Amino acid sequence: MVYRKVFSVRADAQRNRDRIVEVARALFRAKGFEAVSMDEVAKAAEVGPGTLYRHFPTKESLYDAVLEAWAEKVNTAVDRALTLDAPARDRLLKWLTAYASMLTEHKGAAARITAALGDPGSPFAAKCQTYLGANQRIIEALDSALRPGVDAMQISRLVGGVAAVVDNSELPADAAASMLAVVADGLIAS
Amino acid sequence: MVYRKVFSVRADAQRNRDRIVEVARALFRAKGFEAVSMDEVAKAAEVGPGTLYRHFPTKESLYDAVLEAWAEKVNTAVDRALTLDAPARDRLLKWLTAYASMLTEHKGAAARITAALGDPGSPFAAKCQTYLGANQRIIEALDSALRPGVDAMQISRLVGGVAAVVDNSELPADAAASMLAVVADGLIAS
DNA sequence: TGCAAAACGGAGAGCGTCTCCGTATAGTTC
DNA sequence: GAACTATACGGAGACGCTCTCCGTTTTGCA
Structure with a gap:
């Protein structure tokens, strides 16, 4: 009928987010903040740029998550x-x-x-x-x-x-x- | 006949160089290194980007000249x-x-x-x-x-x-x- | 199985540095 | 002043970056 329940977090979203942070941590640690591009992180995490930016609206916010x-x-x-x-x-x-x-x-x-x-x-x-x-x-x-x-x-x-x-x-x-x-x-x- | 003498520095080149440094110093001082783009400097000095980059091959080298x-x-x-x-x-x-x-x-x-x-x-x-x-x-x-x-x-x-x-x-x-x-x-x- | 909320991902906008190359000009020689 | 060439000019655009828009796909409850 009507769609009532609001999802908590979809499984694929959680998986992608975790993988992004993990991959980004390794890249940032190895090359430093400025030397890593968002495209690079997206490719390494095997997601599109759009997905990356949905999870982390700015590069700084990704860095923040890495340092969590x-x-x-x-x-x-x-x-x-x-x-x-x-x-x-x-x-x-x-x-x-x-x-x-x-x-x-x-x-x-x-x-x-x-x-x-x-x-x-x-x-x-x-x-x-x-x-x-x-x-x-x-x-x-x-x-x-x-x-x-x-x-x-x-x-x-x-x-x-x-x-x-x-x-x-x-x-x-x-x-x-x-x-x-x-x-x-x-x-x-x- | 054959062209013998090698020019020292052409007058227009010297004028442009001086004006670029002067304009760039004002811009850098007001807004900081990162907030000033090379296009901006070129426009303010009324030269093309090509001219700017012939005088200063990189943005850093322009900054160096400003700090001279x-x-x-x-x-x-x-x-x-x-x-x-x-x-x-x-x-x-x-x-x-x-x-x-x-x-x-x-x-x-x-x-x-x-x-x-x-x-x-x-x-x-x-x-x-x-x-x-x-x-x-x-x-x-x-x-x-x-x-x-x-x-x-x-x-x-x-x-x-x-x-x-x-x-x-x-x-x-x-x-x-x-x-x-x-x-x-x-x-x-x- | 149906369906809507949520997530996906790629094309591309906009801005940055820097390059290539055809055109214009300065300055020397006659 | 005219011819001529080394030199300088400047704009179009290559390339890479952050970040956005939106049509498509996936997820998971009913």
């Missing part, structure tokens, strides 16, 4: 750094290192996420909140050991900047480490 | 910072501030130049050498006051990272200043 689960790692990284039995400076540095390494895990992510930090309209807004919250926890935990006046946004931007440089220039881990050491020492009250 | 004179300011900025009669930390901070402000003078320049720091094949290679040399002068002048092991590349990248974030997020001067203060303190020996 990955933001969850942040809070566990904070925990690990805070439970460390060491001076404040070392706990801070451990967190900064973990944070930077998560940002550089995907080529192009560091600059994008850091640029989105103050923009609530960005597709990455939710991830930014997670990051800011994590840095806030660090500030509250280390508290008096830190330079007065630092806030979560400042730390996020400083580390984001370092991560973006490391990412762009494809620097080795020790170059990143020495820059983060400078930042960590600068953040500790003198 | 500007790199000369660097050395005078170093001088000014070094002749300051103040503690090492203040002289360093003054230089970092000047450096960052030069990098953010043109939208999009900070990330580009910083990314080119280690790449001799980049169109910006000459400018990078100037920058690295300037930071080297700072290191030699402040010497023992600095954290052991810092080099010019490291400082260039740290400030470049901060400048890129400031540029991307269009942050006010005081946000930049507080980040640079962290970097400066981290660079001073504790």
